Amino acid sequence: MAPFDIIVIGGSAGSLAMVLQILPHLKTDMQVSVILVFHRRSSEDTTLIELLSHRTEFEVKEVDEKDPIRPHVIYIAPADYHVLIEKDHTLSLDVSEKVNFCRPSIDVTFESAADIYGKSLMCILLSGANADGVRGLKAARDKGGFIVVQDPASAEVSYMPQQATEQLPVDLLLHDNNMDVLMDCLRSGRG
Amino acid sequence: MNSEALLDLSDGEIEIVLNDLVEVHxxxxxxxxxxxxxxxxxxLVANDKFLSFAEFRYRLRNDDVYFKRFVEEITVNVTEMFRDTQFYRTLREEILPVLATSPLVRIWHAGCSTGEEVYSMAILLQEAQLLHKSLLYATDINPAVLEKVRAGIFPMNQMKRYSENYILSGGKNDFSSYYIAQYNAAKFDEQLGKKIILANHNLVSDSSFNEFQLILCRNVMIYFDKELQERALKLFDDSLEPLGFLALGSKETLKFSSISHKYRQVANKEKIWRKIK
Incomplete structure (x- = not known):
């Protein structure tokens, strides 16, 4: 199997710690792009970008409208915008209604990424307190995407990953001690 | 709701719908x-419980009332008062003092949606004592939203947040003095609405209709492809007076467009450009 082209990570309450664990493992010999959809309050807060930049060899930037998706870049969804992906592999922004009370919504980006990337998509759903992300994981799964969910037992807030594990089959349950398995999947295409 | 059972249009079916819209409507x-x-x-197809693409297509082609609903639902009408408070602070502190030197201030809100931004601007103008000599042109592709702008009535449950936005944008008054609360609605002062001129205008097909000192088109062109963005930007360029201002949404830019060399971004992080050529 070919390695993945894109990883979309969705996280809400309590997910930052896991993101900080994942990022140092991303190496520039991997031809992969990352989109990070975090539920957060204000876009004017640039500390998140600074914090993440210190943990990775990849470039970290907030999405600007029509940004082309390039390898070795981590794109952060801006507060108050949904992020979608176009067929020409550019990112588009959308300020339409909140989904699951969230904007950005993890479902919106998962679904859109599934539509464009199919089998070369890896979705990772992390800790959180609401039901966002599950519908998008199902869409990704239907299109052959690889589904990673944080082990609810190890998540700071278990509700969001728990919803996922209850409602669909998961390819990998991620916890603090199996990051190497995740990286093997990334390098080899799948498990 | 069982989402898997719902109809999901393919890319090809979407193209057929778009062709129909041009051809029929x-x-x-x-x-x-x-x-x-x-x-x-x-x-929309899921909400309206269509069972087949053929049924949806037939309805959209033949039922004008349903076509109207389609336009209302497909165009994004999410907006708020004083969204991006720093942007409004910049308007207040840096742009309005420049406009104040004009005998008549003409402003165009392109893609005004339900009008929250237009009323925010009217409040700024009133506080700068410019409203009496200003005209705010508010246009949208969707005729239904223009009625809402005319009414100047917004949901009461938003007022707490709008009031916070207003204060963060540099507002000094009591925000509630601008509206009358009636049950779940906040009816804004008619003095604010008097200077608003409404028109149906489509950035895809319509042309320039006046000259302005300030054009705002925020989070509208994010739904356009590059070609249509370019068309809209040329239209704005044709509609701006020399030294006029163009304001875009917080994630939009003029940088890669063909008109960029004629504009200079105002000296802070806000997405406001001034026409210098």
């Missing part, structure tokens, strides 16, 4: 960004 969405458009059409 004269509305051209061909140059809209597909990802968002596809999502909204599929959402």
């Amino acid at each position: 004269g509305y051209d969405f061909m140059n809209y960004s597909r990802a968002s458009l596809k999502r909204r059409i599929n959402r």
Whole structure:
């Protein structure tokens, strides 16, 4: 199997710690792009970008409208915008209604990424307190995407990953001690 | 709700719908960004419980009332008062003092949606004592939203947040002095609405209709492809007086457009450009 082209990570309450664990493992010999959809309050807060930049060899930037998706870049969804992906592999922004009370919504980006990337998509759903992300994981799964969910037992807030594990089959349950398995999947295409 | 059972239009079916809209109704969405458009059409198809693509297509082609609903649902009408408070602070502190030197201030809100931004601007102008000599042109592709702008009535449950936004944008008055609360609605002062001129205008097909000192088009062109963005920007350029201002949304830019060399971004992080050539 070919390695993945894109990883979309969705996280809400309590997910930052896991993101900080994942990022140092991303190496520039991997031809992969990352989109990070975090539920957060204000876009004017640039500390998140600074914090993440210190943990990775990849470039970290907030999405600007029509940004082309390039390898070795981590794109952060801006507060108050949904992020979608176009067929020409550019990112588009959308300020339409909140989904699951969230904007950005993890479902919106998962679904859109599934539509464009199919089998070369890896979705990772992390800790959180609401039901966002599950519908998008199902869409990704239907299109052959690889589904990673944080082990609810190890998540700071278990509700969001728990919803996922209850409602669909998961390819990998991620916890603090199996990051190497995740990286093997990334390098080899799948498990 | 069992989402798997719902109809989901393919890319090819979306293209057929877009062709129908041009052919039957004269509305051209061909140059809209597909990802968002596809999502909204599929959402509408699901909400309205169509069982087949053929049924949806027939209805859209033949039922003018349903076509109207389609336009209302497909165009994004989410907006708020004083969204991006720093942007409004910049308008207040840096742009309005420049406009104040004009005998008549003409402002165009392109893609005004339900009018929250227009009323925010009217409040700024009133506080700068410019409203009496200003005209605010508010245009949208969707005729239904223009009625809402005319009414100047917004949901009461938003007022707490709008009031916070207003204060963060540099507002000094009691925000509630601008509206009358009636049950779940906040009816804004008619003095604010008097200077608003409404028109149906489509950035895809219509042309320039006046000259302005300030044009605001925020989070509208994010739904357009590059070609249509370019068309809209040329239209704005044709509609701006020399030294006029163009304001875009917080994630939009003029940088890669053909008119960029004629503009200079104002000296802070806000997305406001001044026409210098």
